[in-house]
Amino acid sequence: MADLEELYREIILDHYRSPRNRGELASPPAHRVEGFNPLCGDEVVVSLLVEDGTLADLKIGGSGCSISQSSASLMSAAVKGKPLDEVRRLINTFKGMMSIHEASLGHDHPHDGNGSGAEVLEGEPEEIDLDKLGELAALQGVVKFPVRIKCATLSWNALAQGLDEVAAGA
Amino acid sequence: MSATPADGTPIDGAPLPLNTEALRKDFPLLARTVNGRPIVYLDAAASALQPRSVIDAMTRYYERSHANVHRGVYATAEEATALYERARLAAGRFVGAPNPAAEVVFTKNTTESLNLVARSWGRDNLRAGDAVLLTEMEHHSNIVPWMLLSEELGGLDLRYLPVDGDGRLVLDDLERLLDGVKVVGISAMSNVLGTINPVRLVADAAHRHGAVVVADGAQLVPHAPVDVQELGADFIAYSGHKAMGPTGIGVLWGRAELLESMPPFLGGGGMILDVKLDSFRPAPPPARFEAGTPPIAEAVGLTAALAYLDDIGMERIRAHERALTDHALARLDEKLGRDVTIFGPPAGPDRGGVLSFAYRDVHAHDLAQVLDQYGVCVRPGHHCAKPLMRTLGVQATARASLSLFSDDNDIEVLIEGLLEAGRLFG
Numbered sequence: 001m002a003d004l005e006e007l008y009r010e011i012i013l014d015h016y017r018s019p020r021n022r023g024e025l026a027s028p029p030a031h032r033v034e035g036f037n038p039l040c041g042d043e044v045v046v047s048l049l050v051e052d053g054t055l056a057d058l059k060i061g062g063s064g065c066s067i068s069q070s071s072a073s074l075m076s077a078a079v080k081g082k083p084l085d086e087v088r089r090l091i092n093t094f095k096g097m098m099s100i101h102e103a104s105l106g107h108d109h110p111h112d113g114n115g116s117g118a119e120v121l122e123g124e125p126e127e128i129d130l131d132k133l134g135e136l137a138a139l140q141g142v143v144k145f146p147v148r149i150k151c152a153t154l155s156w157n158a159l160a161q162g163l164d165e166v167a168a169g170a
Numbered sequence: 171m172s173a174t175p176a177d178g179t180p181i182d183g184a185p186l187p188l189n190t191e192a193l194r195k196d197f198p199l200l201a202r203t204v205n206g207r208p209i210v211y212l213d214a215a216a217s218a219l220q221p222r223s224v225i226d227a228m229t230r231y232y233e234r235s236h237a238n239v240h241r242g243v244y245a246t247a248e249e250a251t252a253l254y255e256r257a258r259l260a261a262g263r264f265v266g267a268p269n270p271a272a273e274v275v276f277t278k279n280t281t282e283s284l285n286l287v288a289r290s291w292g293r294d295n296l297r298a299g300d301a302v303l304l305t306e307m308e309h310h311s312n313i314v315p316w317m318l319l320s321e322e323l324g325g326l327d328l329r330y331l332p333v334d335g336d337g338r339l340v341l342d343d344l345e346r347l348l349d350g351v352k353v354v355g356i357s358a359m360s361n362v363l364g365t366i367n368p369v370r371l372v373a374d375a376a377h378r379h380g381a382v383v384v385a386d387g388a389q390l391v392p393h394a395p396v397d398v399q400e401l402g403a404d405f406i407a408y409s410g411h412k413a414m415g416p417t418g419i420g421v422l423w424g425r426a427e428l429l430e431s432m433p434p435f436l437g438g439g440g441m442i443l444d445v446k447l448d449s450f451r452p453a454p455p456p457a458r459f460e461a462g463t464p465p466i467a468e469a470v471g472l473t474a475a476l477a478y479l480d481d482i483g484m485e486r487i488r489a490h491e492r493a494l495t496d497h498a499l500a501r502l503d504e505k506l507g508r509d510v511t512i513f514g515p516p517a518g519p520d521r522g523g524v525l526s527f528a529y530r531d532v533h534a535h536d537l538a539q540v541l542d543q544y545g546v547c548v549r550p551g552h553h554c555a556k557p558l559m560r561t562l563g564v565q566a567t568a569r570a571s572l573s574l575f576s577d578d579n580d581i582e583v584l585i586e587g588l589l590e591a592g593r594l595f596g
């Protein structure tokens with residue numbers, strides 16, 4: 001069960017059992033975004049408050065599997081209070097870690113292939129600086145389970161969408 | 171489960187038990203290991219496995235007989251046409267169609283069959299404000315086509331038969347709900363709850379109200395004897411791949427006079443009698459509904475699949491799966507007790523071999539992930555039945571569904587995996 005233990009690291013289970021920054025912020029002034037995973041029905045609601053170029057506050061609502069919920073919780077802890085450009089960089093780094101690279105497809109693993117609709121990037125994976133990800137690096141085991149990548153990226157996509165909408169003045 | 175009696179005669183007219191150990195050898199995929207363990211395939215409701223005879227029939231067809239159908243006059247083209255039309259007869263006879271040559275339309279799958287009814291019969295016969303009665307346990311494929319039609323026609327009155335706490339349809343208000351209804355869509359067996367619905371009773375009532383009845387047979391047809399004349403529906407749809415045939419082929423059986431009255435579904439080659447620069451004349455059914463090159467190899471595979479099921483006997487398959495369902499319900503209760511919640515009716519004649527469950531508060535996705543490590547294939551999610559999920563008050567369930575080769579050991583491995591998930595998620 002080595003793969004399973006890699007997937008369900010203690011940190012992940014901890015964030016799943018005791019999610020950080022749960023709840024919703026009053027909207028307005030906060031901005032609210034919903035994310036759905038149509039495959040499994042997981043839902044996440046991200047409320048974000050942007051002030052003076054920083055993500056001043058953020059709360060997570062919704063429900064779903066351990067991967068989607070722990071990823072949302074880990075995300076909230078990592079981005080809250082950070083300048084927006086840093087948040088954006090983290091989103092990109094995280095999504096880079098969660099991408100399947102074409103070069104890694106087609107080996108003889110029962111979970112190979114990309115039935116998940118996860119993003120497949122051409123060529124070799126870029127080096128991802130795991131140190132920059134801190135606790136988030138615990139989620140890297142998810143890449144071995146392509147169907148679960150959508151669970152892990154659900155809250156991140158909602159956050160990115162929220163930042164775009166705020167920037168556009170929505 | 172138990173061994174076949176040596177002399178092979180049924181006891182008291184009861185169907186002969188299946189020898190699952192021997193049957194398993196017919197399925198090449200079951201020889202595979204996953205994560206170092208033999209596959210425990212409990213996902214027939216999503217798609218069934220194929221016996222070797224199906225795979226061989228398709229290979230033989232491609233190696234010896236492939237050609238387009240209904241056009242060529244050379245030997246293989248005639249062979250291909252004969253094989254394709256033979257499949258039509260087989261697909262119709264399998265559900266007791268009185269006149270399969272005229273009443274069976276090949277489609278891509280159940281979804282396309284149901285869309286065909288909505289697009290063709292529905293668009294021709296329904297008007298804004300007309301009522302459609304569905305059930306809360308329908309698969310999206312028997313809901314969304316009616317919603318699309320509703321948008322197009324400027325609003326249909328979509329009504330639903332509710333589901334009770336045991337996962338059965340509530341029929342108390344049936345007469346009132348049927349008032350003014352033009353079409354009834356009903357799943358013959360739920361892909362979430364395993365409920366085998368009283369289609370006959372609903373169809374008889376619907377007919378008294380002048381409604382047409384569309385049965386979704388995706389789950390029932392592959393797992394129990396079905397006779398369209400006894401079932402009483404006007405249309406029934408099923409998928410080849412859930413009946414141990416290939417993907418890419420579906421069946422729509424419809425009453426001849428209804429098919430006769432319906433406009434074409436898709437336009438193209440094969441569905442016309444004549445085409446001029448400004449008009450066309452459609453072919454009679456079933457060709458009218460089969461535009462373009464059809465799934466020929468898939469039809470050949472379907473013939474082999476239905477022959478495989480028929481050789482075993484649908485009565486025996488149903489008896490086996492029913493006994494194993496009862497056994498699984500009892501074992502899950504015995505080993506997991508209150509930690510497991512099973513949705514759907516208790517053991518009995520209206521309970522099919524589909525077991526949706528929740529285990530403690532472990533999310534279905536996580537359950538399925540842990541079970542995969544045991545080689546157990548189950549499905550997590552909403553099973554394309556979101557309205558039903560809302561009624562059940564859950565986001566997702568894990569679903570184990572049985573095949574004719576499923577046995578006691580499969581259930582034990584399932585339980586072993588669930589206990590491990592319980593340990594992991596504490």
Ligand SMILES: Cc1ncc(COP(=O)(O)O)c(C=O)c1O
Pocket residue numbers: 215216279280281282309311357359360361386388389409554
């Ligand atoms: C009850 C029911 N109806 C319809 C379908 C759709 O079948 P298909 O995907 O083959 O079109 C399914 C299978 O998912 C089903 O279980």
